[in-house]
Amino acid sequence: MKTKYLYTVLALLSISFSQAQLLDKLKKKAEKAAERTVEKRVEKETEKKTDEALDEVFEEKSSKKSKKSSKKSGDESTSNSSNNEIVTGSNFFPGGQVLFSDNFKQDAYGDFPANWNTNSGGEIIKVNGEKAFKLNPSGTYTAKTSKLPENYALEFDLVTENLDYKGLSGSNFGLVFSNESTLSKPKNGGKFGFSLWKGSNICNQINVQNWGKTNGKIDNNIPFKMQEKFNTITHFTVVVNKSRLRVFIDNEKAIDLPSFLSNNFGNYIQFYLKGTDPKEKHIVAISNVKITEEGEDIRSMLLKGGFSTTKILFDSGSDKLKKESYAFLDKIAKVLQDDTTIRINIIGHTDSDGDDVKNMTLSKSRAAAVMNYFIDNKGLNKSRFMFQGRGENEPVAYNTSAEGKAQNRRVEFQTLK
Template sequence: MKKIQFVITLSLFFSITIGNAQFLEKLGKKAEEAAKRTVERRVEKESSKKTDKAIDGIFNKKEKKKKDKKNTAIISSKKDGAEAGYGNTQDIVSGSSFFPDGTTMYEEKFVEDAQGDFPANWETTSGGEIILIGKEKALKFYPNSLCMAKTGELPENYALEFDFTTANLDYKELSGSEFRLQFVNENKWNKDLKQRSEFHFSLWEGSALPKKIHVENFGTSSKINNNIDFDMNQKFNKTVHFTCVVNGKRLRVYIDNEKIIDLPSFLQDNVGRYVQFYLKGTKPQMGHTMAISNIKITEEGEDIRSMILKGGFSTTKILFDSGSDTLKKESFIFLDKVGKALESDTSLKVMVIGHTDSDGDSKANLLLSQKRAVSVKTYLITNFNIKSGNLQTNGKGENDPVADNNTFDGKAKNRRVEFKKV
């Protein structure tokens, strides 16, 4: 049928008669051959494209491996304009990880500080200067310099994050050089305070020393002095990300989000209210570079599961519309933390207890507190894999205050939700 249509079309186009059938047959064969050649050329062209693409992919992978091996970027100093290499951060290691999500209380990217200057909001014993790492500013430490940000006193629970960049640590002239992070309870610029807890590691690449991270606390009866196995050699001459989590006496340290240190009783005697960075040794004339950037401190709560296991806790972070049991959207972040904790341990059984201030009728407040507890339970079992039977509810209205109901602040503290282990 297609051939007949093709012939008719040709007949109309060239205005030929039935007597030219032989001509049409020859023309049809030529057209067919031309079509074949067109198809062959098209196939050849597409095959060529795919082949080129495959080859490009191979070479691109090789090129990417070369770049990954070099892993370089520009570090520039206003004084000498020196260049040195550093790498991108490592892939996040799954498993033992921590992602800060608390309230940001301090953040430093040195935006207002001029390149070549020491930052205005920091203190130091031996100096340092702002340099560029790529397009971002960082604080480069001078040899034997202790540096401390003006953060004010830090809370009991917080997470400190920063990028740690080193360059040109190629073994030469680095004997005795090290980086130290110390937690103290005084706002004093002294690397040898009597009461402190610290971890440090050697910057002497190529030796056996960087394969250990030393942890030690001072001025306490609960003495810890130990070496933790971890090869820092793999982290030199690039940028890595540190996260230090303080929960009371407990210190956890993550490098590129892999947990390296976890010491439950390391920070004794209120140590940890201030943090100090210290660089020992190195020689600038050899191009040795150690810098920190993207510093951030977030206030973190104590681990919720841990608090429940200890008996429970109460919070004012769960908010409701005035005189209502309708949850405010601002409550969802904290409720999600509770939900994840309860979901991770199916053995936990909790009583959710609502509390109100003393404004209004006491009977109405009692009923409202009960309804609010139910709202919390409903949110948790709706959004998380928690058995309904693991959550009980109760309300105490205004009958169990924790602060003075005659003040604004006192009433705010009394409007709370309690989670009690059953």
């Protein structure tokens, strides 16, 4: 009996131990399953975060690439759409002799400026602490200048405020060019102008017109986003080279018409304003007006066959270039870099002082020095140049005065075909 009882107890203990082992195994399996679940969850979350981080990296790279492809630098902008590199744009920075300048500092606030004429009215106002000349609607304005030369640049800032919707449907601002000193419409002339109605797309174009018996007939609208230029200060540079008119707005070229001012109808300039309403507090003003005499642009002169200049200087009796010559040489180099079809013959000239044989040698070595400046400093190809010396044999003035001798000491550029 005792033995049977003992077997029974042992059997129960064995079952209990087996159950305990089973429970322990089940517990371990459950723990491992839970661990695998957690690991999978962690892996999934980690993968998600990694993907998000990678997306941000690639998006940033894509954004930088997009910005880089559309970035503007200096006087040019580049586009890489369709794998084509397209370079556009230009600018002009006047640097000639000042013919007229007015920042209105001598004029009192509320007065009409002393250096101007008008058939309407206007007054001096303050803009950002500086004086500006506020124009009246339906007015024409001229600066008190003498007849302007064939080649000049006009700079001014256009100040505008409150140009949104109301009362601007017929507004217009622009410049008139003529060979008459008048406040009326000239018999022969040309003009460019644009609407001031910021609330309409009509202002995103510039109208150009010319008229008269001896002027070419042009009446056209040139697309340009003036809308974004309103209610701020916008810088204009207007360049006249005989019959050619160029207009740069915030250093971006907006107009370039080679024969717009036929027969040089650009000797006088009128500013005009139409259609604004003082009751709506529309403000159209000009400031920092300056006119400088500029030489005909170098590219035009080269395309016409060439030119000579006394702006290239050398040490006395030497072919060593003076530093004062570099700025002008750089302008010529820029034209040659931009237009690779132009080839030139560089010719040196001297005055009659000294031995004529030595002058011939000196003139030739000076021409070579100019050529070498373009090659060594500007990377231009030698095949685009020739050089010669003419010594004292081709004077353009008498060698009997210092002024005449200075004119004869020159460098000539002839365009090669």
